[in-house]
Amino acid sequence: MIQQIDHLRDFGIYRNFQGGGLPAFAKCNLIYGWNYSGKTTLSRLFQILEKPDRIASWPNTSFRIVLGDGSAVTHTSLATNPPPKTRVFNREFVVANFAHEHTAPAVFILGAQNVALRHRLELLNRRRERVAHLEARLLERAKQAQGEIDQLGTDKASGAGSLLGVRNFRRPDLMRRVEEVRQNYASAVLADAEVTAKLEICRTTSAWSVLNPVPTTVPDWIAVSASVAALLGQTASNRAIERLKSDRDLETWVRTGMALHQDKRECEFCGSPISDTRLELLRGHFSQEYEALVRELIAKVQDCQNLRLDAALPDERDFAPDLKAEFTGLRNQFQNWKEWAGQVQARMVEALNQKKTRIEAAIAWEADLSRAAEGQTLLDQVNALIQRHNQAANELTQAKANARAALEMHFAAVLFRDNDLTGKEDRVAVARQRATDATGVLSRVAAQITAVELRVRQQSIGAAKLNDVLRFLLAGNNIEVAAVGDGLFEFRRDAAPAANLSDGEKTAIAFAYFLISLEANGAVLADTIVFIDDPISSLDSNHIYAVYALIAERLAACRQIFVSTHNSELFNLMKDEWFEARSRYANNRDACAYYVNRTLDGGAQWMAALEDLPALLRKYKSEYHFIFAQLHAFANAQAPSLHEAYTAPNLLRKFLEAYLGFKKPCVSKWSDKLDLLFATPEEQREIQKFADDASHLQGVSRALQQPNFITAAQSCVGKVIAGLNARDFDHYQSLCNVIGATP
Helix, strand or coil, X not given: CEEEEEEEEEECXXXXXXXXXXXXXXXXXXXXXXXXXXXXXXXXXXXXXXXXXXXXHCCCCEEEEEECCCCEEECCCCCCCCCCCEEEECHHHHHHHEEECCCCCCEEEECHHHHHHHHHHHHHHHHHXXXXXXXXXXHHHHHHHHHHHHHHHHHHHHHHHHHHXXXXXXXXXXXXXXXXXXXXXXXXXXXXXXXXHHHHHHHCCCCCCCCCCCCCCCCCHHHHHHHHHHHHCCCCCCCCCHHHHHCHHHHHHHHHHHHHCCCCCECCCCCCECCHHHHHHHHHHCCHHHHHHHHHHHHHHHHHHCCCCCCCCCCHHHCCHXXXXXXXXXXXXXXXXXXXXXXXXXXXXXXXXXXXXXXXXXXXXXXXXXXXXXXXXXXXXXXXHHHHHHHHHHCHHHHHHHHHHHHHHHHHHHHHHHCCHHHHHHHHHHHXXXXXXXXXXXXXXXXXXXXXXHHHHHHCCCHHHHHHHHHHHCCCCCEEEEEEECCEEEEEECCEECCCCCHHHHHHHHHHHHHHHCCHHHXXXXXXXXXXXXXXXXXXXXXXXXXXXXXXXXXXXXXXXEEEECCHHHHHHHHHHHCCHHHCCCCCCCEEEEEEEEXXXXXXXXXXXXXXXXXHHHHCCCCHHHHHHHHHHHHCCCCXXXXXXXXXXXXXXXXXXXXXXXXXXXXXXXXXXXXXXXXXXXXXXXXXXXXXXXXXXXXXXXHHCCCCHHHHHHHHHHHHHHHHHHHCHHHHHHHHHHHCCCC
16 A cells, blocks of 8 residues: 655645655545645646656656555656556546547547557558558659759750760769769869869860970079178288278279279379389288189179079960969969079179178178078979870870860769759658558558457457446436447437537546446456546536445445545545544544645745645535635734735635525525625625635736735635624624634
8 A cells, every 4th residue: 555655846736745744544545625726636646656657747756655565666766666556537537538439429439548549540540541642642752853863964964065075975974973973072073273174175186295394403502602601701811001991992992993003103093103112002902812802702793693593484385284273383383482592692692792892801691591492392393294294295085085084073073062962862762662661561550450459359348337337327317338349339318329428427437437447357456556536527416426336335445545526525425434423534544534735835836735634624514614714814814925815715705605605595696695794885896806806816926916915815804704793793603613713
């Protein structure tokens, strides 16, 4: 048996229920609560015990249910620790186990298994029809997709053939190329310039000229730079005239004049005689070492100026079309290198000329020679390109074939890339495969239908057993059932098909089926825990005693039973059955009673809890006293809660309907009887409006929109209590005595 719900969290309205302080569950358990209090939600917890896979609908819940032997079932142990055998009847059971057979208005399917199996059969038959239509659509789709591929291939092959000048290039030729490039199509795509070049190769009608290699001799810049650096670092040690040393322009002028006055004794400039002493002095200044250094500088300047930087490169028009672009790139790089070399050459000449005017000064020379070898490398690459051109010129036929192959693969790669060819082919393949599978599906469906029909026959419950319960439960309705097929039942009223069963009749039939199914297929009632939630929902009062009798008699042998209800009549019938009046209906070893209480938490959210049944509900056979106790406490509360205010209109209306209906039964509308409690029409209108409108609030938010709602609710309830005190003191005093309050 189930002993206790230790805790239940995040399970619908049960946000954080702790059941450790409640009396342990007994063999018979009666649960009372108003509509929407949380009874059905509690039954869904027991449905998880019945079918553990239902836990998937509550991904965030956690619970712990303690069993009689001390073990526990939790939300995480359902698979490893199977819960006790449990069966649940609630509204969901009615929906799942009582389905209309659409082909016959009065024919219904009973049993969740039969409903599911019949639904499965219907789905299989519809699927068979859909598959046939699907097959035709898939074949047509495959044909259209393949036609699209073929048309693309035809158009692309026609265009490629025209460009190539090949009239017999057709779609099959192009599609063969597609297969070649499929795995790495990007590598086969050519740039526009490459396409143009290869088309020129294919269209050329004359041979190409063989080109001569380019001489690859370029200055050794490292050696030249080293010689310039050495020369610039040299000086002439001689007898120097201070005046000439300090004026380099004068020194140059005098040195030039010395050469012009070798055999003369008069100055050509001023006509004055030149003494031997002066000539000797000047000759001493311009010594042989000095002159030698100058000559070397002049020679080095000449050498630098004579360095050959250019190379006789061929014209790009002489190259094969597919090599022109590469040659143009090399030529531009060589031109850039020449500019660099020219700058180095100019710096060398400039430094040497400066040295001639500064013979006695050592000049440091540094140059960035990182590109010194670049010219030679570029010329070598040009010659390699010339060699490729010459080879192509000698093998023009093969070059044309290679160019055509490259273009064909390019066109194939573009077709593959730009037209989602793989996607189209996949759609063709999938459509054809699915169409092929259709026949296999149909044969499998037939086998499944046979198997399902066998299971339906095995699950079927006899109409005779069902009729036995229905005659008792729906006495006077003249409803009987006849089996019209495995799992199919026709319901008849007065021997005619009952095409329009009421909700109450459907509930009664489902409940009858539930009772019979408890012992179907060899099931033992003594091993089963049964939870019944509001079995008289949609039933009128004529059937309450029948439902009570069926529960009391047919389910007495259950291992454990739970009955939850909002109906006070059924509640009192079960209370009389399971509890002793002389013990004030207190819990006992075999039976316990509980109350489902719905309240508002601090965040204005509804939450439910299972509580021990209040004494007023145990002692009296009407909820009238209990409702009065709730209203009296609210009217006299010093700090009433939003929950009390929110539930007050509904409770007040229930109380007034009961009290006024008894006091003035000749008037049907309860609000027309308020003159029994209030003298003025204004007071009557206020109470009527509050009880009617506020009892239908759709959510807490509407109540919160009225800042004075709590005060207004307490005021209205207080006026009713005061009116009862003033107009019917004996009744008021009696009620206060019942609930233990001072009148």
